[in-house]
Amino acid sequence: MSDVIKTDAVIIGAGPVGMFAVFELGLLDIKAHLIDILPKIGGQCAELYPEKPIYDIPGYPIVTGQGLVDALEKQIHPFDPTFHLNEMVESLEVLGTPEHPLFRIATDAGTTFEAKVVLIAAGGGSFQPKRPPTPGVEAYEGKSVFYSVRKMEHFRGRRVLIAGGGDSALDWVLNLHPVASRVTLVHRRDEFRAAPHSVNAMRTLVAENKMDLAIAQLTGLKGNDGQLSAVSVRGADQVNFDIECDDLLAFYGLTMKLGPVANWGLNLHENLVPVDTARFETSTPGIFAVGDIITYPGKLKLILSGFHEAALAAQRAHHYVYPDKKLLFQYTTSSTNLQRKLGVS
Amino acid sequence: MLDTRENADPMTKITYIDASGASRTVEAQDGSTVMETALRNSVPGIEAECGGACACATCHVYVADEWSATVGKASQMEEDMLDFAADVRPTSRLSCQIKVTPALDGLVVSTPDKQG
Known part of the structure; x- marks a missing residue:
């Protein structure tokens, strides 16, 4: 395991709201590390609709998902955030007290953080591979059904069925x-x-x-104890048949799942995190939540709402990170102190 | 004198049949989509995880055979997304990509057993 990274704030989710939280925290001298399961920043904006225009970002009559992400990256640059991409937060442990919170955060890549505050900006949850529409697939996962290739050697000498029509599927056909x-x-x-x-x-x-190519859709799996013997498919002519194989690699895109957030001891309401609207703090002091993952009376799942939520969460986070410092409210237009932080004074 | 009342706020009726066979007929606003109409009327069976960006394949419907020609075929981008849907059939469409027009009055679509 690598050394523990000690920081003021860990932000879980590098979508637009998590990114803007870097800015709001940064103005208050709170350093942040961002963690995201995707290999790129921007969350849904970058993954689901990079080319789609958004019309309700204040000040931008029109901006694409990727355009907004690029602008936010530039805006938070002065605060030098560290991005940990392709990593999923698996555990979030409380080390401190409600008055002096401290958290240990560990990812599936083995990175461990110690942070005074945590901001959950996980949107719709983590993007995870979509399961093939075959009943009972869970029993085979990790044994003979996979959604990514960790070790090519696993597949040596085996009959591998690869499902999908995108780059992942074709790349692994050629590599395997x-x-x-x-x-x-x-x-x-x-x-x-x-x-x-x-x-x-x-x-x-x-x-x-x-190699073989079958134009068909998966309908079922056959095997024992997690080991596949065949995959049932229905051909374009609606005729069903089986394809014998030892492994299935399925590439059906990504879907959003709440994922490990459910295991962090937070109160949840219908898979959302309830927060108070003055601090955007969860049921655990020091853990904040902002953006699409939260719920409160009147909540709107808008990017602009997430920006507001991040600003308020940062104010309260300051109280934990700098318990002895009084927070002075300042404007970026007039405060030379803030302008120095932004590198513009 | 021209009576415009008949044409005022024209409404198009759409029928959704779920996997159990239950049918619901609702009024759709022209210009909206078949997906939006389902959500607005709490019609089950359509998730629309991405909110209508043609980016998730969780608003998959089967257009009734007799309506297939009127509704038309999926675009290339929509076909690409349908690769992620389960049990795709010849009349499969993503309902976020079907715009409601008066020509679709009476449209019947079925929702699949499961989305995504």
Whole structure:
């Protein structure tokens, strides 16, 4: 395990609201590390709708999801946040007292933090691979059904069925075909979203009988004790058949799941985190929550609401990070102190 | 004198049939989408996780065969998203991509067993 990273604040979720929280905390001299399960910053804006215009960001008559993320990245740059991407927070432990909170945060990549405050800005939860629509798939997960490749060696000499039509599916078809005893690609239509050169390479392998391609949809799994023996599919002609295999690698995109947030001892209401609207603090002192993941009377799931919530949470966070300092309310337009922090004075 | 009342606030009726066979007919505003109409009327079976950005495939519906030609085919981007839906059939569409027009008055769509 790596050394513990000691910091003022850990922000869970690097979407627009988590990013803006860096700014609001930074103005109050609170240093932040951001953690996100995605390999990039921006959350849903970057993952779901990077090219879609947003019309209700104050001051921007129109901005794309990616455009907003890029602007926020620039805006928070003076505060030099550290991003930990491709990592999911697994545990959040209370070390301190309600008056002097301290938390230990650990990710699935083995990174551990000690922070005085935590801001949960996890939106709809973590983006996780979508399960294939086959009943009982849970029993096979991690044994013979996978949604990513951690070790290619696992697949050596095995019959691997890969499902999907995007870059992940095609890349693994090409990477695993020399390793596996036989690779079969299953996709619902004979068109692929993946990069054309990967599709062409796959078609060449099929033509040379070095792998198989089935135009079909998964309907069921067959096997014992988590070990697959075959996958049932329905072809484009509506005929059902089985494909024998040892492993299934399924690439059906991402979906949002609340995930580990549910295990952190916070009060939850219908998978949302209730907060008070003066401090945006959860039921655990020192743990704040902002953005789409929270609920309170009148809550709107708007980016602009999340910005407001982050500003108020930062005010209260200051109380924990600097218990002996009085917080003076200042404007970025007039305060030379704030302007110095922003690097503009 | 022209009587405009008949055309004032024209409403289009849409029927949603869920996986158990239960049917609900609601009035849809022209210009809205079949997904939005379902949510606005608390019609179950449509999740719309991404809020209508054609980015999640959780508003999947089957357009009734007799309506398929009128509703039209999925766009390329929509077909790409349908790759993530379960049990895709020839008349599968994402309901966030079907705009309500007077021509769709009487439209019937079915929702799948599960979304996503």
